[in-house]
Amino acid sequence: MAARVVLVVLVAAIVGGATYAAMNGVWGESSQVISTRAGSPGGGFGVGGRGVK
Amino acid sequence: MSTAQAVSFNCTQCGAGLDALGGGRVQTHVCPYCGAELDAQDGYKVLARFRDMERPETPFDIGMTGTLWDVPFTVIGTIGWVEYHAGRKWEWVDHQLFSPTHGYGWLTVEDGHVSYARKSRRVPSPAGVSDYLIETSENRPRVKLDGQSFVYYGSGVAKPFFIEGEFNYRPTLEDTVRYVSLAGDGAMLDIVEGGGEREYELVQLPDQAALLTSFGVPKGRWPKPRGVHPLEPLRRSPLQLFARNLFLGASALTFVLALILSTFGQTVGRSDEVSVWWGAKVPFEITQGNRLTEIEIWGNADNSWAWFEAELLDEEDEPVAVFERGIEYYTGSDWSEGSQRVRTRLRLPPGRYSLEVGMTEAEVDWTGGNKTSRMRVSVTEGVVSTFWLWWTAVLLGLAGAVFLAHRVYHYSRLMSGSDWSDD
Numbered sequence: 001m002a003a004r005v006v007l008v009v010l011v012a013a014i015v016g017g018a019t020y021a022a023m024n025g026v027w028g029e030s031s032q033v034i035s036t037r038a039g040s041p042g043g044g045f046g047v048g049g050r051g052v053k
Numbered sequence: 054m055s056t057a058q059a060v061s062f063n064c065t066q067c068g069a070g071l072d073a074l075g076g077g078r079v080q081t082h083v084c085p086y087c088g089a090e091l092d093a094q095d096g097y098k099v100l101a102r103f104r105d106m107e108r109p110e111t112p113f114d115i116g117m118t119g120t121l122w123d124v125p126f127t128v129i130g131t132i133g134w135v136e137y138h139a140g141r142k143w144e145w146v147d148h149q150l151f152s153p154t155h156g157y158g159w160l161t162v163e164d165g166h167v168s169y170a171r172k173s174r175r176v177p178s179p180a181g182v183s184d185y186l187i188e189t190s191e192n193r194p195r196v197k198l199d200g201q202s203f204v205y206y207g208s209g210v211a212k213p214f215f216i217e218g219e220f221n222y223r224p225t226l227e228d229t230v231r232y233v234s235l236a237g238d239g240a241m242l243d244i245v246e247g248g249g250e251r252e253y254e255l256v257q258l259p260d261q262a263a264l265l266t267s268f269g270v271p272k273g274r275w276p277k278p279r280g281v282h283p284l285e286p287l288r289r290s291p292l293q294l295f296a297r298n299l300f301l302g303a304s305a306l307t308f309v310l311a312l313i314l315s316t317f318g319q320t321v322g323r324s325d326e327v328s329v330w331w332g333a334k335v336p337f338e339i340t341q342g343n344r345l346t347e348i349e350i351w352g353n354a355d356n357s358w359a360w361f362e363a364e365l366l367d368e369e370d371e372p373v374a375v376f377e378r379g380i381e382y383y384t385g386s387d388w389s390e391g392s393q394r395v396r397t398r399l400r401l402p403p404g405r406y407s408l409e410v411g412m413t414e415a416e417v418d419w420t421g422g423n424k425t426s427r428m429r430v431s432v433t434e435g436v437v438s439t440f441w442l443w444w445t446a447v448l449l450g451l452a453g454a455v456f457l458a459h460r461v462y463h464y465s466r467l468m469s470g471s472d473w474s475d476d
Contacts (some may be wrong), residue, residue: 020313
């Protein structure tokens, strides 16, 4: 029974994590975009939803 | 060890005391002491005498009783069989069984596996599988019996080298038997030809431990199985089945979720279809700052390519971001390559923006092409990165498929002892 619970929790965590990443657009930004704001480190938009500088 | 109640008599050849265990349809009784074959239907008159027989190895003795699927049986006879082919030799042992309620059957001990066979009065279709068909057929020959399909497993010609006990027919050491074994789901069908007759036997593989225990075989005499019996069931724990169903179910659910979420997104700005000489300007407002914004550029490229430059301005007309993207689209009579659309995704904080897009370069580099002349731009916010879900669905599906592959592997192992060759 414990093994089944662990499996269900594991699968639920995987699907839940994937849904969270999908909804929040993690790694979803196009690499071609270049931020032009002063102070930007350049290189577009990093992971974690920092947004345009 | 369990033994049956017997009617005793003396061998009419050597005088040894013998037990009659096999009921009224026993035809012959072969004395284990002198090898005399006695006519059980005619005062145990001596019919023949078998000499110098080498006793085969078997965990069963005549007189042992046990149950098969809750039916009591008694071991009444033993025949050792040998088959020679291509310089190789195979041996197995058949034990005739008798049940007062279910008649006669056979236990076969081969490669350490014990199977049970009973005669079938029903005739399969086709009724036989000839050597010619086996040699010339491109695929394994099949027969059908009661709607169940049986596929060719092996065939050969065997003869007895040891006979002892009671039988419901008259075996001799001169017999030769041609057999064809076909494997089905949970049972095998043996087509046995000998003495001008053809008989059909259905073979099952009982639970080995239960069978041996029931017949009182001491653990030290239990046969050691070699290889996989073609009827060996696929054993999977309930946890494995649970994991398989969980992975496949979660994969399907994630797939559906990805399909639904791929429709998410709200168009917040769209230009008209305009000439590329003018370019497109799209004002829009972002309210979902935690989500992705998608900018789609369309151009009517026709066997040509075009390059666009985009600049994004905030409400103070200060540049926020720039990017360049190209489209290329080629078609033939039955093919197409590339796309007239290109999508760019970025994350924008809430606020008002203005997007300016213009074509910077375009060229026709394919026969019959036309330069891009029209373009259109649209902006959608709240877009979902569904690739996370697609990959999760694939990985969970693969995890579930491992269990399905296990089943395929198991059935390939079951047929590994077959003498069939695709050549």
